[in-house]
Amino acid sequence: MSGYPLPIDVEIRDGAVVARPAGEIDMANAGVLRERLHAEAVAAGAGTLVVDLTEITYIDSAGIEMLFRLHGSLDGEGVGLVVVAPPGSRAARLLSLVALGDVAEVYASVDAAVRSSARRPTG
């Protein structure tokens, strides 16, 4: 099941693309997910991609690597990456063990993420 593309909700808020995948992320589907998130961000022409991991029920190091690589590809397009991982979620648990560092800011909610990205200067 994780070999299949995850369903992704996408919305544009305050100039940011908010993408919300749902399900489990592992090495079987991480690559596909990254390509789709990249495409969504570019297609919208937004300055920031907010990846909301609220609906993710399993995520491991393959998901972390996916975020690193997504940051790399978006950077070339001039799109910033922001991650939402609410407290208690599997993503928050994983991010407590592995820091994303400069790759992406992590917020507890989409609202906070959108507010921060609006303040960011876009290139």
Added chain:
Amino acid sequence: VSSSAVPGPSPSVAAEMDRVDWRATPLGPPETWPDSLRSTVQMLLASRFSMWMGWGEELTFFYNDAYAHDTLAAKHPWALGRAAHEVWAEIWDDIGPRIEQVLSTRTATWDEALLLYLERAGYREETYHTFSYSPLTDESGATAGMLCVVVEETERVLGERRLRTLRDLATGLAGAESEAAVYAAVERRLAESPLDLPFTLTYVFDADGGAHLRCRTGTIPAGVPATEHLEAAAMAKAWPAGRVDLPASDEPGAPDTAVVLELSEAGRARPAGVLVAGVTPFRELDTPYLGFLDLVAGQIASSIADVRARESERRRAEALAELDRAKTAFFQNVSHEFRTPLSLIIGPAEDAMAQADDPQQRERIDVVLRNARRLQKLVNNLLDFSRLESGRAEPERELTDLAAFTADLASMFRSATERAGIELVVERPDSSVAAAVDREMWERIVLNLLSNAFKFTFEGEIRVTVVREGDDAVLTVADTGTGIEPAELERLFERFRRVRGARSRTHEGSGIGLALVQELVELHEGTVSMTSAVGVGSTCTVRLPLAAEVPEPGTHAAPTTVAAAYVEEALRWLPGAGEVAAQEDVVTPRAVATDVPRARVLIADDNADLREYLTRLLSRIWEVEAVGDGRAALAAVAARPPDLILSDAMMPELDGFGLLAALRADPATAQLPVIMLSARAGEASAVEGLGAGADDYLIKPFSSRELIARVRANLDLAELRRAAALATERHSQLLRDLADAAIAINRARTAGEVLEVTARRARDLVGAAWALARLSSGGGERSAEAGDVPADEGQGALRVPLSALEARGELVLAGEAETRGVEAEAMLTQLAQVASTRLENALLYEREHRVAETLQRSLLPPSLPELATGELAALYLPGSDEASVGGDWYDAFAIGEHTIALVIGDVVGRGVHAASTMGQLRNAVRAYVHEGYTPAQTLARVDRLLHAIGGGFATLFCALADLRDGSVRYASAGHPPPLVVAADGSTGWLAGGLAPPIGAARNLTFHDAETEVPGGAALVLYTDGLVERRGESIDAGLERLAAAATSSPGHAPTLAARLVREMPEADRPDDVAVLVFARHGVATEPAVVRLPAEPGSLAALRDRLRRWMGDSGVAPGPAQDLLLAVGEAAANAVEHPLEPAPAAIVVTAERDGRDVVVVVRDHGRWQAAPSDQHRGRGLGIMRALASDVDVRRTDAGTFVTIRSQLGDPR
């Protein structure tokens, strides 16, 4: 009854059910209806038998299609869902008390053909219904409504009543001798039928077209003209033929319509009058009603015509009788006047003969003499006859030696017998045979007998004997002639009787010879008889009383000239005598099969010739009896009823019309077909004859062919009529029997009784040798037999289906059950419908306890909550006593994420009431527990509730179990102690927190107690039915229960089943509920998962591990972390091994005390140096999550061992 015409199931009422706003009725929306109502309504709708029912306080009205069609008519669908008293407001005074009686006494009513005025067709309609009310009960056994099974019998009742009116009218009119009597009868009879004939006026026309009012009956409405005499024009204006609207009237029930019918007879140009018949406002003027009025008018018309015809016939008969008397007198006079001249011719002619010498002259005188004598004989016979007829013949007796005299007379025939070649033997004793006789008469006796014998004898002899026998002188004349058939023999002496068909020398003769002999013999106080055998000969015997004296030798009597005339006549019969015998018409041989009983025809005719002719004609085909007048005909009918009467209109004693009236007045002969014969020509006579009640009418003269055709047609018609009458009578008898059977069936209480009564009644109804009624329901079959049912009942048996609710059955009767004809099957079908309806009631009754059981089961939770760390199982067994249901129940429901409520209870009492109390308690417990009350607080509140809802008495146990640690808080209200079965099979009781049963007393105090159900252990909740056995203490039962649970609990369903199975089934008085809560113990088996070494395997691995961890009691939080650690190890195993690379990874997981140990193994070697951050990140995650991670690389592969401390297994 026309139930066979009841339409099949049509969606009409069922469809209308959906359109009714039930919320507006006291019953509320159908979803809220009790099962009893719902099922009764379903039964009602499904039945093809006409029914309605009332339910609830207002007896809300339900009915089926048959009832809508037969009875409600325009009130459908308005009536659906209304209050019964509103639907039947107009007859509530009649049916209200009956319904009240049914509801209060719970006994069924039965009314047959009850008159009810219904307003269903836009007017107040007179109707008749046969119906039964029976009570309907709800789940609690209380009376909740009533059911009416109804058959509308209006048509039958009206039909019978009108038929009765017509019959009474016919009877009343039959005896009417005059027009006045007809009018009196009409007035009296029509007044007896006020329901069909509210009023009548009978006008009879005068010759000038004006009309006189002859009869009036009933209450003539105000404003309706009932004028005594109306001129022609006024009559036509006031009462034109057809339908007439009457002036409006305020009187209730006053007719507003009348029908004017002409009193006309077929074949008459002008009606005799008109009948004005008021039409009841309570019935529609439909075809049967109009037909009835037509028949009434027709009867009156024909009676008027009849009585008028009879009066004219009587006048004619009187005239004819007068003519007859004149004729007799005339003949007497004429005969007398002839005799004298004839004597004056014969005497001188004889003298001249004696003196004549010239042969030519002698010949001439001979011709004169012979013809004069022949004429004289004829005249004498006529005179004799009229003398005999007028009773004025008196023998002039002289003492005579009959032997000598007879011998002399006989010898005179010798010349004739010699010429004919037959022998004449005369035997006489030596001494005299003396008697006092009128010699002339004796002469005629002897000569007639001799002449008769000679006529029929062609060879052999004629033997004349005179002897003394005792006190009698006996004359016998025996011949060896053609003989006479026995049938002819007995009637030989009737006047004008002539033996036909037999070979004879001549057909000449008046047919009075033997009749004359008999009359003459009887004048001498003697007797005459004839014996005969066809082809052998005939012997006639005459007996006269002997005289005491002996005649003087000199008084020898001598034959008169009469004798010579007889002889002369006889000689002329001989061949060559110059006279040719006319050919007798040949009688057709009877071509009727002798084994079929022939119809009998009675002929009444005073004319012997005609009588004889008719007899001869008809006896070829039918058995015939003939009598001379109406009175004799009545006597003959009484002695042996014929199949048809052929009667002359005009007869002495009792004429044809009198005969007809007498026959029609007697019910036994009212239907006997009568054909009238009349000499009167013209169509009018026929009409009069038919009007008098004759079935047919023939005018003389008629052809034999026509007569036979008419007789045959009327016999056939009578046969048809008899068959039809028989069928009708049989049918009405069947209907009566059916009604009786229906009553009996409706009295039966149980389905078994219904079957029994049905079988017996069905057998009796059609007169079968045996009957069998059976019903299959719920997998079982019940049956009842009447008579000896053979083993192979299927052979040629008559089968009628039975059905009740979903049950199906049949009524089987012996195959020869055809004794009551085709109606039998229709009747049986109706009987089966009655039985089916009653069976439905009985089944509903029997099903009451099943309803309660169903109710109880429906209150038990349909499914139990799914638990991650344990398992629930429940069992419910109904009590062995089928007639009642206990109030046991259990319940289990989650409170939040970590708590489950376990409840078990037992409401004391049985049946629907206990079950419904149980439902209330169950809901209350749920509510209070959800509110957050502890078990003890919950029990206290439920206790108060039980008092509030009317008391009762229940044991109740309530527990709240923490799914995480197995801690349990509980309280018990008098309930048997739940059992804890530990993982090792040891047992203990939850004996704490005990209080009396709820409802036992006021203000009970309840306490919570606490315990723990460890992992792998089970908590068993049960009701007393599991442990209570008759004649045994409860402790013994508890010991047995504990003993039954000796091994590890294992699966909850298995434990529940085992406990129930181990307990003795016998004598289990109560129902049983068992609820088992089992906690998962340590999973004893490690999980081993082997997967292809590819990314897609990772999700499958996670799923398998999640299940295993759930089974092993790993809490969700730690389980997620372990899953992530294993996931990282597995991802490495998929991604990093270089070679060799058999594409498989093997994961094993097992409990080790408080820890879970997972080993992920691949079959290759990891790359010596990680090429990116990724693997290092994965390993870091593993180490962060697990208490210990060990990576061991070997030649056989890499082993990653993850140990996670997860706390105590529970």
